[in-house]
Amino acid sequence: MSVKPLRRTGILVATVCLVVTVVVSWASWTVNKHSNQRLLSLQMRQVATLIANEVPVVSSMLLDAAHVADATQADPAVFQRFVAPQLASSTSLASVSLWRIDGNQRSLVAKAGVEPLLPSDRSADSFFAKLKPGRQMFITGVLPGSPAHFGYAVRTGGDTSGLVVYAEQRLPPNRHVAVPKNSPFGSLRLAVYLGRNPTGSQLLEATAPVPIPGNTHTEVVPFGDTVLTLVGSSSEPLAGPLSATLPWIVLVVGCVVAVVSGGAIEYVSRRRALAERLARENARLYQEQRTIASTLQHALLPEVPQLDGVQVAARYVPGVAGTDVGGDWYDVIHTEPGRCVLAVGDVSGRGLRAATTMALLRFAIRAYVAQGDNIETVLAKLGGLLQFDTHRQFATVLLGEVDTRTGRITVVSAGHFAPLLITGDRAEFLACRVEPPIGVSPDVRPVPASVTVDGPATLLAFTDGLVERPSELIDRGLERLRAVSLKTGDRPLNDLLDGLTAALIPDGTEDDTVILGLRWAR
Missing domain, CATH: 3.60.40.10 (PPM-type phosphatase domain)
Structure with a gap:
């Protein structure tokens, strides 16, 4: 029994369907990649916003301690009583100390917590020399130790007594922290570096081995006189499993490529639009919460x-x-x-x-x-x-x-x-x-x-x-x-x-x- 050759029209139709399928499959892959990158960018911005909102809390603690020291003529007992609750309530805060700077000389007035690492480091002189009165924090960089620390200090504006409040924070073992899977950011692989250069020596903490694998997104958050650089990627498709498998579905479907790809692309686009609407809604709720706080303040x-x-x-x-x-x-x-x-x-x-x-x-x-x-x-x-x-x-x-x-x-x-x-x-x-x-x-x-x-x-x-x-x-x-x-x-x-x-x-x-x-x- 002889095999009949394929007709030219059939070959042409099959070829056209194959070409259309490949084109639409490639388009689906591109849209999915863009959607994942856009959603990753939105999640990284949210992480950066959360970290940025914590920075004033750290600065406020140091400034309050500095004001108390200044108001009590650097009474060591009052200073230690003030910072003790912060040390007790924080698992990462290693020490808070009060120093007096007189020219090129510095002396320890009071200390709570472990012995600070910076004063024993040769970079201490240059660090204390750059401290200026004001509300700005000054950051040391990563301090070697077991565990490693990083420090920050502040002097209040108008301070003529040379008082400096200096705190050190422990870094997690091996710089690794675990994020619960049910967390809103459970799928993020995230690394936080001190400074603009994401090098291993300035790594503060990470949720995955560094360098972070995959397509990454970087955000920079102001932190005292330097910045925090956040590098992150997603361990799973942010646009959803269907969006990730869509190109393969298009290839398998073949003959109905136009209908399937069109509907899938619409689905992916709607998912992206939904994510953007949620981001805008979060921004609106934030502004509404701020307005409510302002209204409450005026009511008081x-x-x-x-x-x-x-x-x-x-x-x-x-x-x-x-x-x-x-x-x-x-x-x-x-x-x-x-x-x-x-x-x-x-x-x-x-x-x-x-x-x-x-x-x-x-x-x-x-x-x-x-x-x-x-x-x-x-x-x-x-x-x-x-x-x-x-x-x-x-x-x-x-x-x-x-x-x-x-x-x-x-x-x-x-x-x-x-x-x-x-x-x-x-x-x-x-x-x-x-x-x-x-x-x-x-x-x-x-x-x-x-x-x-x-x-x-x-x-x-x-x-x-x-x-x-x-x-x-x-x-x-x-x-x-x-x-x-x-x-x-x-x-x-x-x-x-x-x-x-x-x-x-x-x-x-x-x-x-x-x-x-x-x-x-x-």
Whole structure:
């Protein structure tokens, strides 16, 4: 029985179907690769966002420790009590130490945890020499040891005492960490390097052997005076199993290649669109959460009262980092005709605890004022409401009493900036004694400072977000505020406050900001 030769049309149709199948299969493979790369990029950005949100927590811990050391004249016992809970609650934090720098000399003031590795390393001199006052962290690099560490340090802005808070963090054994499979990032193979060069010597931790295999994506996260470089790939197809096997399905189907490939490509495209919609929805929810936090913060703050003979205005500007409510607040209490008490404060940290402590202090001030206590007594009584050893928080508070009839201003301060008084062509900070912050010392004996103004005057009280900047002395921020206020002090009060926020924090700051202004004319 002879075999009939294939017809030319059949061969042509078979060839055309084969060519179409190969083309569509290649297109499916390309779309799948692009989708996986796009989804990997989105997941890596989410990981970078999570890490970036943790950096201010580390910086805040060091800054709080530095503020406590500065406020207590570097008392070793207070410093060790402050950092002990952080060491106890962290499995990776190895040590936190307080150093004093005097020229080229450095000395250890207090230490909690294991012996730091850096001071025994020859690079210590160059590291301590580059530390500058400010809110910026300075990073050491990976320190050899068993286990290896890396360190970071900070000096507060305006610090003239040479105090440095230095912490070291343990790296995991063999730099390997395990991620649960049910984690949102369980399929990621991820390596975190210190610096921009992803070399093995600067590896901090990884979830898989390095170098990371497969198609990788890199993200860079700011970290103190350097960066963290994240390199990641996926151990499984992010677009789904069907997308991965689609080219093979197209090859097998063959004769129905157009229908199958078209439907599959649509499916892959929809999966990618769904992932992008989810990313946009996450961004929208983040912004909504931030808006809710801002709304809650404004709800916790009072409406400024209408007073006879004095105009009152206030501004609250939330920090640009994070979605938690903050601890900055203001209040103006009308005590009797022509007299009022003003309060501006800042509770350490952020979140619900800070907001709760803020509300406690604010309403306590109102209660003490209502029962007839003067501002010195009120500030002294606040010291009994908040103890750092118990509550792990402290607060700076400025209280002022203003008599609009006589022009007399009296203020007391617990760790807070003195207010700025604008009179005519002068803008000067009131000279007042600054006591330790509330919660640091239970025995606060405030000494009031008074000044009498004759003629039109404007009083501005504010929190640190208005004047503090990373890597900058606080004196520069205060002088900048004084200079801008002097130029714009003749504007209406609301315009003056708007102008100050626009000029001094045009792009926002990490910290919340409060400005309270009182203006009267005699």
